[in-house]
Amino acid sequence: MMNLVGKLVWQREYDTGVTEIDLQHRTLFRMFNKVNLELRDDSGRDVWEQAIHDLLGYALFHFWCEEDLATRYGYDQEKHADAIEHFNEHLAFAEAMNDMRSRLRTGERISKAALIDFLRDWLSRHVTDSDQWLLAFILDKQRQAGLHAIESAKRSAVHSSGECTAA
Ligand SMILES: [Fe+2]
Numbered sequence: 001m002m003n004l005v006g007k008l009v010w011q012r013e014y015d016t017g018v019t020e021i022d023l024q025h026r027t028l029f030r031m032f033n034k035v036n037l038e039l040r041d042d043s044g045r046d047v048w049e050q051a052i053h054d055l056l057g058y059a060l061f062h063f064w065c066e067e068d069l070a071t072r073y074g075y076d077q078e079k080h081a082d083a084i085e086h087f088n089e090h091l092a093f094a095e096a097m098n099d100m101r102s103r104l105r106t107g108e109r110i111s112k113a114a115l116i117d118f119l120r121d122w123l124s125r126h127v128t129d130s131d132q133w134l135l136a137f138i139l140d141k142q143r144q145a146g147l148h149a150i151e152s153a154k155r156s157a158v159h160s161s162g163e164c165t166a167a
């Protein structure tokens, strides 16, 4: 029987408008649901290794994208304390997953519930809270930059048409 208990369901309100990040969040939710569905307490060590490898690998890539955006748009400067807290949450996730992998490699058994509860709790809290603040900030900056680009395009159009008319 399929185990659909505790499935993470994407809600439209989690979308922030920063498309690349929204897509990555959906991927993370999908990866979580796949592991929740397929992994068992008694799955082989290679299956466990692979699940943690995939989740951690994709999460690290995702964190890197967010942190790159945060730096590029000045979140770490303007909202320094929030940025530090946010990056620390990423770090805590990576450390917890790394720790589970190390324990697995020393032959320790990890219960599926321990992994799933940790992932569900972390993902649902982080994506619906910390990420929302960061991405609203990014979106705002992107919009300002977009408007700015439109305004300067208009100005240069006026300028060049002015030149044309004058000529
Ligand atoms: Fe995120």
Ligand SMILES: [Fe+2]
Pocket: 063, 066, 086, 090, 126, 130, 131
């Ligand atoms: Fe984040």
